Amino acid sequence: MPDTLTAPASLATTAPTPSADLPQWFAERATTAWTTFDSLPIPGIKDEHWRYSNAKRLDPAAFHRATPAPESAEAEAVASSIGLSDTAARLIFVNDQLVQSDTHALPEGVICETLTDALIKHPEVVQQHFMQREAALGSAKFAALHLAHVQAGIVVIVPKNVVVENPIEVFHWVATENAAIFPHTLIVAGDNASVTVVDHYRTLGEIPAFSCAVADFVAQPGGRITYAHCQELGNAATALHLSSTSAHRDSQIKSFQVQLGAAFSRSESISDLLGQGSRSDMISISLPTASQVVDQRTLQHHAAPHTGSDLLYKNALYDTSRTIFAGLITVDEGAHFTDAYQTCRNLINSEEAEANSMPGLEINADQVKCSHGSTSSPVSDEELFYLKARGINDHDSRKLIVQGFLEDTLSRLDHEPLRHLIEQRIESKLASIA
Amino acid sequence: MSLVIENLTAQIPDRQILNGLNLTINPGEVHAIMGPNGSGKSTLSKVLSGHSDYEVTAGTVTLDGQNILDLEVDARARTGLFLAFQYPHEIPGVSNANFLRAALKARLPEGEDIDAVAFYKQLYTRMDQLEMDRSFTGRSVNEGFSGGEKKRNEILQLMMLEPKYAILDETDSGLDIDALKVVARGVNAMRSESRGFLLITHYQRLLDYIQPDIVHVLMDGQIVLTGGKDLALKLEEKGYDWVKDEVLATA
Ligand SMILES: Nc1ncnc2c1ncn2[C@@H]1O[C@H](COP(=O)(O)OP(=O)(O)OP(=O)(O)O)[C@@H](O)[C@H]1O
Ligand SMILES: [Mg+2]
Numbered sequence: 001m002p003d004t005l006t007a008p009a010s011l012a013t014t015a016p017t018p019s020a021d022l023p024q025w026f027a028e029r030a031t032t033a034w035t036t037f038d039s040l041p042i043p044g045i046k047d048e049h050w051r052y053s054n055a056k057r058l059d060p061a062a063f064h065r066a067t068p069a070p071e072s073a074e075a076e077a078v079a080s081s082i083g084l085s086d087t088a089a090r091l092i093f094v095n096d097q098l099v100q101s102d103t104h105a106l107p108e109g110v111i112c113e114t115l116t117d118a119l120i121k122h123p124e125v126v127q128q129h130f131m132q133r134e135a136a137l138g139s140a141k142f143a144a145l146h147l148a149h150v151q152a153g154i155v156v157i158v159p160k161n162v163v164v165e166n167p168i169e170v171f172h173w174v175a176t177e178n179a180a181i182f183p184h185t186l187i188v189a190g191d192n193a194s195v196t197v198v199d200h201y202r203t204l205g206e207i208p209a210f211s212c213a214v215a216d217f218v219a220q221p222g223g224r225i226t227y228a229h230c231q232e233l234g235n236a237a238t239a240l241h242l243s244s245t246s247a248h249r250d251s252q253i254k255s256f257q258v259q260l261g262a263a264f265s266r267s268e269s270i271s272d273l274l275g276q277g278s279r280s281d282m283i284s285i286s287l288p289t290a291s292q293v294v295d296q297r298t299l300q301h302h303a304a305p306h307t308g309s310d311l312l313y314k315n316a317l318y319d320t321s322r323t324i325f326a327g328l329i330t331v332d333e334g335a336h337f338t339d340a341y342q343t344c345r346n347l348i349n350s351e352e353a354e355a356n357s358m359p360g361l362e363i364n365a366d367q368v369k370c371s372h373g374s375t376s377s378p379v380s381d382e383e384l385f386y387l388k389a390r391g392i393n394d395h396d397s398r399k400l401i402v403q404g405f406l407e408d409t410l411s412r413l414d415h416e417p418l419r420h421l422i423e424q425r426i427e428s429k430l431a432s433i434a
Numbered sequence: 435m436s437l438v439i440e441n442l443t444a445q446i447p448d449r450q451i452l453n454g455l456n457l458t459i460n461p462g463e464v465h466a467i468m469g470p471n472g473s474g475k476s477t478l479s480k481v482l483s484g485h486s487d488y489e490v491t492a493g494t495v496t497l498d499g500q501n502i503l504d505l506e507v508d509a510r511a512r513t514g515l516f517l518a519f520q521y522p523h524e525i526p527g528v529s530n531a532n533f534l535r536a537a538l539k540a541r542l543p544e545g546e547d548i549d550a551v552a553f554y555k556q557l558y559t560r561m562d563q564l565e566m567d568r569s570f571t572g573r574s575v576n577e578g579f580s581g582g583e584k585k586r587n588e589i590l591q592l593m594m595l596e597p598k599y600a601i602l603d604e605t606d607s608g609l610d611i612d613a614l615k616v617v618a619r620g621v622n623a624m625r626s627e628s629r630g631f632l633l634i635t636h637y638q639r640l641l642d643y644i645q646p647d648i649v650h651v652l653m654d655g656q657i658v659l660t661g662g663k664d665l666a667l668k669l670e671e672k673g674y675d676w677v678k679d680e681v682l683a684t685a
Contacts, residue, residue, distance in 0.1 A: 381486070386523040386575075389483050390537040390591060391511035400536055404527025404574065 008064035011180055011210075016148045022116065023123045029131075033147035040141040049138025052324045052356045053295045057264040058142060058240060063210040065149055066095035066179035073175040074099045077204055081171040084198070084417055088112075088166040094173045094204075096152035096181045105166065110195075111157040112168055115184045118155035125157055129188055129218050133244035137268035137297040143242055146182050146214045153184030153213075158193035158223075167196040167226075167418055174202075174209035174237070185215035189223030189251070196226040196415055201241075202261070203234040211262075215243040219251030221275060228256040228418060230425055231265055235290065239265035247307075249275030256413055258422055259286035259294050260429045266295040273300075273307035273335075283409050284313040285422075287402070287429050288321030288353075298327040300340055305365075308339040314409050315346045316402045317353035318433060326358040329372060333364045342372040347405045349379055349398065399430050435498045436460040437515070437599045437630055442493035444481045451477045453655035454493065459599060459630040466633045466641055466666060469652035470674050475634045476520050478652070479601045483517045484510050497599065512541055514598030518588035518605050520634075525575040530587065531557065533575045534594050541595075560593040564620050581608035589620045600624070601632045606640040618643030638670040651677050 015034055018027040043055040069077075077094045089103040089112045098114050106112055111122060118126050135143035154170055172183040189195055201211045211233055217225050231239050239262040245253045259265050271280035286294040300309040315323040325344040346355035357374035379401055387397035406426065413419040437459040444452040451474045459465050469475050481488045482495060484507040495503050502510045525533065534557065538548050557571065564586050576584050585605050592600050602621070606614055621644050625631070633644060641649075641663065649666045651659040653674065658681045659665070669677070 380523075382523045383525055385483075385485055385507060386519070386525065387533070387536075388507035389511055389517055389519075390533070390595065391508050391540040392536050393508045393540060394506070396536060396540065397508070400528050400533065401525065404525055407527030407574075 008067070011060035011063050011065060011145065011149075014065055019116070022119050023127070025127055026119055030148050033144040037141055037144035037148055040144065042141065043138055047138060049297060049326070051326065051358065053266070053293070055138075057238060057293070058210070058266070060145060060180070062208075063178050063180040066174060066176060066181050068097050069095045069175035073204055077171070077173040077175060080202075080204075081200070083169050083171070083200060084167055084421055086166045086417065087169045088164050089168045090170075091154060092171045092173070093152045093181070093183065095175050095179060096183070098152070107162055107164055109159045109162055110164055111155065113155050115153050115155055115186070116151050122155070122157065125188065126155055126186070129186060129216060131214060131216065133216065133246070133270060133272070135242055135268065136270065137299060139240065139242055139266070139268055142212060142240055143214060146184070146212050146242070149180075150182040150184045150214070152182060155186045156195060156197060157188045158190055158195045160190040160193060162190070162193045164195040167198050167415065169198050169200070171200045171202065172211065172213070173204055174207070174211060174233070175204040176209070177207045178209065180210040180212055183211060183213040185213070185227075187216070187225050187227065188218045189220060189225050191220045192222035193220070194224040196418065198227070198418060199229040201229065201231045201233055201239060203237050206234040206236050208236045208238075209233065210238045211240065213241045215241065217243070217253055217255070218246045219248060219253050219278070221249040221251060223248070223251045225253045226413075226415060227254070228258065228413070228422065230258045230422065231261055232425065233261040235261060235263055235292065237262045241265075241267040243267070243269045245271040245280055247271065247273050247275065247278035247280050250277040251275065252279045254281040254412070255283065256409075256422070257284045258425060259284070259288075260425060262292065264293045264295070266297075268297045270299045271301060271309055273302045273309060274304055276304050276306045278304065279308040280310075281412060282309070282311040283412055285406055285409050285426065286315045286323060287318070287426065288315065288323060289318040289433055290321065291319070292321045293324070294322070295324045296326070298342075300327070300329045300342065302329070302331045302335040302338045302340060305334065305336045305338065307335065309341070311342040312409055312412070313344040314406055315344075315355060316349060316405060317346060317355055318349045320350070320352045322354045322356070324356045325374065326360070327372065328360040328362065329370055330362040331365045331368050331370070335365045336367045338365060338368045338370070340368070340370045344374040345405075346374070346376040347379060347402060348376055349402070395434075402430065438494075438496045439482070440494050442478070442481065442490065442495060444477065444488045444490045446487060446489075450491070451488070451655050452481060455652075455656055457650065457657055459632055461598065461630050462627045463648065464625065464631040464633065464644065464646045466635060466646040466649045467652050468635060468649065468666060468669055473652050474655040475652055476603055477655075479517050479603045479634065482515065482601065483507060508540065516592055516595060516597035516600040518585075518592055518600065518602040520603040520607075522576050522584045522588055524577045526577055528575050529572050530575050531571040534591065537591070537595060557594065560590055563593070563623060564590055565616050566590060582610060582613045585609055586613065586617060589617050593620060593624060596624075598628065599630045599632070601634070603634045604636065605633070606635055606637060614640065615643060638666045641666050653677065
């Protein structure tokens with residue numbers, strides 16, 4: 001039976017058509033973003049934000065915008081979306097389509113909607129916070145691409161003084177070869193409100209695919225946000241995660257990223273400490289194997305006095321994998337009494353693996369406590385010998401050492417079930433390592 | 435059924451350290467090895483454990499009839515050989531309890547796991563015997579432990595893993611007198627007809643608490659003298675020069 005199959009148009013040539021139901025400001029921003037995307041070149045290797053990396057790996061021409069997946073694929077994704085047992089809300093997207101949503105356990109007044117629903121129901125709040133931070137770490141082009149195409153993902157708005165105990169959990173699946181998804185996460189915690197959100201990014205099978213995600217966190221005075229994202233796309237996929245944090249007075253934002261999948265994953269994480277007494281923790285774990293590349297760029301920006309940021313990135317590298325870490329701390333004039341720490345540690349499990357670290361500091365205030373450091377070291381022979389001398393085989397000894405290496409990242413995740421879940425995901429990747 | 439070391443010769447790249455060492459430890463026996471600094475005592479224990487710094491160039495080691503020199507480090511340990519290290523290594527981020535569970539699990543058939551309740555019961559019993567605080571179960575292996583705490587932790591592992599042959603490399607050094615008594619009590623509790631011990635020490639003091647059956651003197655990578663308990667006393671009194679003269683006289 002002849003089926004007319006035309007190859008889907010590539011992302012590079014598909015101008016988006018925002019739905020007529022969406023607010024005008026949004027449609028305009030999407031259209032402008034498309035122009036911006038189109039006008040910006042793919043960053044070259046000379047671009048300082050792409051040192052040791054290669055933006056060609058994100059070439060939009062290789063992908064098309066995801067269209068709804070067959071029902072069987074959706075069902076398979078839903079069945080495989082095993083995460084936390086107790087959640088305040090749980091949403092599953094497949095190819096950027098919401099296929100399952102359970103929000104009944106949310107406390108009253110908490111908004112947790114898909115981006116499109118939120119744009120229609122709560123246009124003002126969304127407009128106030130949606131993608132307000134410039135993508136300053138190299139991916140302006142891809143941020144524009146996201147804005148032009150975004151429709152999936154969630155908006156969470158927690159009113160003043162409301163504490164959402166259980167996490168909100170979101171799964172984003174790509175089910176089609178060469179498809180691109182644009183998951184969005186916007187979290188706004190009101191004054192003294194508190195919320196935990198976890199995003200899972202996955203592919204159905206080992207297909208080439210592109211997840212182009214943006215996540216923005218806004219904590220109003222005294223607000224608390226814990227965010228985790230667990231990137232487990234298939235090993236042929238490409239991942240981009242751009243996040244920004246706006247921490248107002250006395251607020252606390254903790255973000256964890258766990259990079260396990262994708263051939264190439266790039267994250268750009270910006271923390272703006274805008275209000276006195278605010279604090280941001282930025283924690284990351286990656287376990288690249290085979291020829292995986294994990295590319296991480298960070299900015300800790302202290303704009304107010306008495307602010308604290310603490311970054312801890314840990315990578316355990318195997319095979320011929322590579323990691324790139326470039327971190328910058330900037331302390332603005334007047335942001336006195338700042339504490340800013342930045343640590344990147346690499347545990348090298350293979351002679352052919354390569355870790356690049358580029359830490360940086362820019363301080364324009366007084367009474368500042370800042371430190372940055374990066375280390376790369378192979379697994380210690382003496383540690384290995386000690387474990388083996390107790391009868392533990394080479395594989396399990398190495399596994400224990402890597403788990404031990406990651407311990408002080410996970411221990412900072414104080415939500416026990418979420419920590420367990422992440423430990424399990426790490427465990428399942430470790431189990432696959434020969 | 436014994437740990438039999440015959441003509442053991444081992445080297446680091448530019449230097450031979452063990453020079454044809456012979457020693458047989460039968461189950462139920464406690465042997466002590468004394469010897470000057472740098473004579474090769476720790477090297478002997480590490481060579482037996484399979485440390486990759488050392489190359490065995492001659493000799494054999496059998497454990498209850500099985501040649502262990504061809505086995506990997508972990509496999510040797512699983513045959514029932516245990517080494518309490520002179521300088522126990524720190525393993526950041528790995529809790530003592532998880533480490534011991536992994537070590538016990540390694541001794542079970544593939545796919546089987548240990549019973550967590552029974553494990554903790556046994557662990558706490560042993561820790562109580564060694565007067566170790568419960569907080570040590572959750573702390574990273576040896577990390578931030580004092581010298582004496584590290585040694586106790588080695589004995590805890592010995593007690594949990596119940597090896598057939600245990601080598602204790604200077605477990606007494608770094609222990610205060612009370613700790614020494616506690617550790618000795620732990621070791622004595624593990625003495626049995628089916629278990630052999632090799633105590634490496636510089637001090638007669640340890641041997642007051644753990645009475646050896648046989649005492650050896652190791653010099654220049656060889657056992658040069660063997661005797662009873664009283665040999666240790668004589669060494670303490672007369673030093674190793676006396677041994678040199680003795681050996682020369684009988685040579
Ligand atoms: N891995 C090594 N690399 C270099 N030299 C070594 C190594 N292991 C042992 N040696 C050397 O071999 C000799 C014997 O060392 P060993 O540690 O076995 O002595 P020991 O009898 O245990 O001494 P001590 O009583 O001081 O503990 C020493 O001279 C030591 O420096
Ligand atoms: Mg020694």
